[in-house]
Amino acid sequence: MLKSSEEKDGSEMETAKCIDSFTHLASTKPKNYNLPMKRTVRPLFVLLLLLVFIATLTSRSILRRGIISIELETRLLIRDSLPLNATLLKHAAVEIGEEKSRQEIQQLLDGDFASQARHRTFVSWRRFIHHDGDRSFPATLRSPLFYRYWIDFRRVLHDWARKRRFQPGIMNELTRLVKVPLDRFNKVVTDSRDKKYSSCAVVGNSGILLNRNYGSLIDAHEFVIRLNNARVDNYENKVGKKTSISFVNSNILHLCARRTGCFCHPYGANVPIVMYICQAVHFLDYTVCNVSHKSPLLVTDPRFDVLCSRIVKYYSLKRFVEETGKGLELWGSAHEGALFHYSSGMQAVMLALGVCDKVSIFGFGKSPSAKHHYHTNQKAELHLHDYEAEYAFYRDLVDGYTPIPFISEKFKIPPVVMYH
Numbered sequence: 001m002l003k004s005s006e007e008k009d010g011s012e013m014e015t016a017k018c019i020d021s022f023t024h025l026a027s028t029k030p031k032n033y034n035l036p037m038k039r040t041v042r043p044l045f046v047l048l049l050l051l052v053f054i055a056t057l058t059s060r061s062i063l064r065r066g067i068i069s070i071e072l073e074t075r076l077l078i079r080d081s082l083p084l085n086a087t088l089l090k091h092a093a094v095e096i097g098e099e100k101s102r103q104e105i106q107q108l109l110d111g112d113f114a115s116q117a118r119h120r121t122f123v124s125w126r127r128f129i130h131h132d133g134d135r136s137f138p139a140t141l142r143s144p145l146f147y148r149y150w151i152d153f154r155r156v157l158h159d160w161a162r163k164r165r166f167q168p169g170i171m172n173e174l175t176r177l178v179k180v181p182l183d184r185f186n187k188v189v190t191d192s193r194d195k196k197y198s199s200c201a202v203v204g205n206s207g208i209l210l211n212r213n214y215g216s217l218i219d220a221h222e223f224v225i226r227l228n229n230a231r232v233d234n235y236e237n238k239v240g241k242k243t244s245i246s247f248v249n250s251n252i253l254h255l256c257a258r259r260t261g262c263f264c265h266p267y268g269a270n271v272p273i274v275m276y277i278c279q280a281v282h283f284l285d286y287t288v289c290n291v292s293h294k295s296p297l298l299v300t301d302p303r304f305d306v307l308c309s310r311i312v313k314y315y316s317l318k319r320f321v322e323e324t325g326k327g328l329e330l331w332g333s334a335h336e337g338a339l340f341h342y343s344s345g346m347q348a349v350m351l352a353l354g355v356c357d358k359v360s361i362f363g364f365g366k367s368p369s370a371k372h373h374y375h376t377n378q379k380a381e382l383h384l385h386d387y388e389a390e391y392a393f394y395r396d397l398v399d400g401y402t403p404i405p406f407i408s409e410k411f412k413i414p415p416v417v418m419y420h
């Protein structure tokens, strides 16, 4: 559906990065889910385990917190002390498309739309009227109203581009960046700005959701994240009906904005949207839409985007070497280097890690007996994402002690459960 609409204005390649309503992942052998037994835990860690156990035993807190939390703490300790592969870290830190994207951003800031391939997206954007209250988007780039948007667009884009860098500590800022504005909007008063949601559900769009009735379990979470505007009507007993935020890529807002103005709210106008920018030019949609949104329209912090990108690339590189036996330098050509991108689902899970005390993941994964999406008849996924790599990342989150690359040690990853 997205594809054909993009082909009309010839911008299909440009938006390719953003087309990703597929939050399910390729199949992996089920035996991989039962990891703990297979790991080789070095003698040192066995000793550590024992020490932690004894320490906790003697500290009386065991009476309060029980065996489970001892196990959790032990896992965290192991997670912090196992080494990651330095070669993979080095390669994952290289952003293949960085220089090109820097140039494109500069051209946008200079108002030079014609010199880049993406100008078509921009020009096509004007053909659509934005029903923005009683305001419509001006049809000419030279009109005074456009000029106002243009000034905002430049400012926002400039700030975003300036902030865009690797900063592993960003995980510790997500509560302030996302939860605090949402609490303000929802008029929730908390005793501390660092307080997180007690439990979060990230709901992917895989057809496996149709095999179970997870609806009420999902709704029982304090915070429910849904992805790329997947429908819930008529699927309530499968996917629940509560939506705390709608997590989307900017192409979704762009498409909504072109078709129906800024109304991009299948869950209701009061549900906040958190969006990551997959093309800088989409800041124009953001600028126009932000004004008329009742609920917050938040853009993910570019430092958070960079972190997500590196993590997925690390897993993708690792999988590439393990499965093909080829050198790391060949990864780029196998994965369309510059276009390679994490999925919305992956970033939504990362967001949940940052703002929640406990994370449950639903509707990620695929099964031969399940539809691709629970809500569409789409047959296959596109190949800009390495879902298998993302799946390996989720398994490491779930097992609780495999170290996760690039995330600062100062950030404690909460317990993650995956529902199949």
Ligand SMILES: *[C@@H]1O[C@H](CO)[C@@H](O)[C@H](O)[C@H]1NC(C)=O
Pocket (backbone or CB within 6 Å): 085, 086, 087, 088, 318, 321, 322
């Ligand atoms: C790190 O990963 C690379 C590529 O997978 C591999 O060739 C290398 O042996 C690994 N190094 C260590 C120390 O495990």
Ligand SMILES: *[C@@H]1O[C@H](CO)[C@@H](O)[C@H](O)[C@H]1NC(C)=O
Pocket (backbone or CB within 6 Å): 156, 290, 291
């Ligand atoms: C978006 O809108 C909100 C609410 O009107 C406002 O506080 C915020 O500053 C706007 N963001 C930008 C970048 O203009």
